Amino acid sequence: MALEGLRAWKRIFWRQILPALGLLGLFLYGLPKFRHLETFIPMGVCPSATVSLLRDNFTGALRPWARPEVLTCTPWGAPIIWDGTFDPDVAQREASQQNLTIGLTVFAVGRYLEKYLERFLETAEQHFMVGQRVIYYVFTERPGAVPRIALGPNRRLRVERVVRERRWQDVSMARMRTLHTALGGWLGREAHFVFCMDIDQHFSGAFGPEALAESVAQLHSWHYHWPRWLLPFERDARSAAALTRDEGDFYYHAAVFGGSVAALRGLTAHCALGLAWDRARGLEARWHDESHLNKFFWLHKPAKVLSPEFCWSPDIGPRAEIRRPRLLWAPKEYRLLRN
Ligand SMILES: *[C@@H]1O[C@H](CO)[C@@H](O)[C@H](O)[C@H]1NC(C)=O
Numbered sequence: 056m057a058l059e060g061l062r063a064w065k066r067i068f069w070r071q072i073l074p075a076l077g078l079l080g081l082f083l084y085g086l087p088k089f090r091h092l093e094t095f096i097p098m099g100v101c102p103s104a105t106v107s108l109l110r111d112n113f114t115g116a117l118r119p120w121a122r123p124e125v126l127t128c129t130p131w132g133a134p135i136i137w138d139g140t141f142d143p144d145v146a147q148r149e150a151s152q153q154n155l156t157i158g159l160t161v162f163a164v165g166r167y168l169e170k171y172l173e174r175f176l177e178t179a180e181q182h183f184m185v186g187q188r189v190i191y192y193v194f195t196e197r198p199g200a201v202p203r204i205a206l207g208p209n210r211r212l213r214v215e216r217v218v219r220e221r222r223w224q225d226v227s228m229a230r231m232r233t234l235h236t237a238l239g240g241w242l243g244r245e246a247h248f249v250f251c252m253d254i255d256q257h258f259s260g261a262f263g264p265e266a267l268a269e270s271v272a273q274l275h276s277w278h279y280h281w282p283r284w285l286l287p288f289e290r291d292a293r294s295a296a297a298l299t300r301d302e303g304d305f306y307y308h309a310a311v312f313g314g315s316v317a318a319l320r321g322l323t324a325h326c327a328l329g330l331a332w333d334r335a336r337g338l339e340a341r342w343h344d345e346s347h348l349n350k351f352f353w354l355h356k357p358a359k360v361l362s363p364e365f366c367w368s369p370d371i372g373p374r375a376e377i378r379r380p381r382l383l384w385a386p387k388e389y390r391l392l393r394n
């Protein structure tokens with residue numbers, strides 16, 4: 056009898072568990088076909104008690120029920136902005152009434168400048184906060200190489216010199232320190248709200264005032280369906296960025312974050328300190344400044360979360376729930392760019 060039971064178990068194992076593990080493996084290693092399976096993992100539903108409480112300073116009433124197939128609010132009651140959940144005209148009007156100046160910072164260091172800056176700025180002119188007062192802040196070690204772009208009325212470009220770090224990891228980590236200093240000085244005096252973005256992407260749709268809030272985090276397009284325990288948070292308990300298996304809400308992408316000047320001062324100070332703390336111990340978090348950003352947003356919940364429509368990776372391919380991507384990542388060419 057016992058032998059019979061064992062045989063039955065073996066059969067189950069071979070027929071079901073192994074293929075399931077195999078599929079999971081293929082899926083995690085990014086075969087595009089299998090990645091589509093993840094859309095079947097439900098994101099959860101915004102509870103109706105929260106729906107009625109969702110407020111936004113820029114879009115008037117939100118319509119979180121307009122997108123029942125995706126999660127439209129966070130457990131702490133912040134909206135997750137998807138296409139169709141807001142009225143872009145109301146957002147435009149609200150922001151214009153408040154007479155805001157919106158900053159957009161980008162780091163153009165090394166070969167990233169020639170490769171990406173021009174397209175980033177040209178597409179930002181077409182799509183980023185059109186109709187608002189915008190100041191671009193380009194941080195680069197070669198101000199002379201910044202291309203001249205025709206800017207619309209009420210839009211300006213400032214170029215700030217930074218020193219070139221030796222390794223790309225250091226470039227990415229020095230960003231927090233540099234931003235913190237700038238936000239405490241001229242940038243912080245000129246702008247009310249600021250977005251900080253990676254340069255290796257371009258705008259492909261309207262990125263308007265519906266994205267503004269006290270603090271704004273971007274859902275990572277590769278991970279927004281994944282269960283929490285699989286998310287690539289820093290797990291080394293010695294790191295300042297560490298999160299345990301029970302911690303973390305969502306995995307946020309460091310390619311886009313934003314907020315008021317005061318909120319971003321806090322965010323950049325936290326991340327710069329964490330990075331310095333780790334370095335003093337000879338550690339480097341798994342995803343560098345992104346790991347520290349995720350720790351910050353775990354401790355200080357963002358007031359607004361942007362859906363992956365705001366920053367999409369074309370490598371994943373089209374998905375029905377991604378209606379209108381606002382930013383598209385460029386294909387990664389690390390070997391070429393980072394040396
Ligand atoms: C809007 O802000 C700009 C720049 O900060 C300022 O020059 C202008 O006077 C303001 N307009 C109104 C109506 O407050």
Ligand SMILES: *[C@@H]1O[C@H](CO)[C@@H](O)[C@H](O)[C@H]1NC(C)=O
Binds near residue numbers: 110358
């Ligand atoms: C809306 O504005 C109030 C007052 O300025 C602020 O406390 C709150 O955090 C803002 N809400 C969002 C979502 O940014």
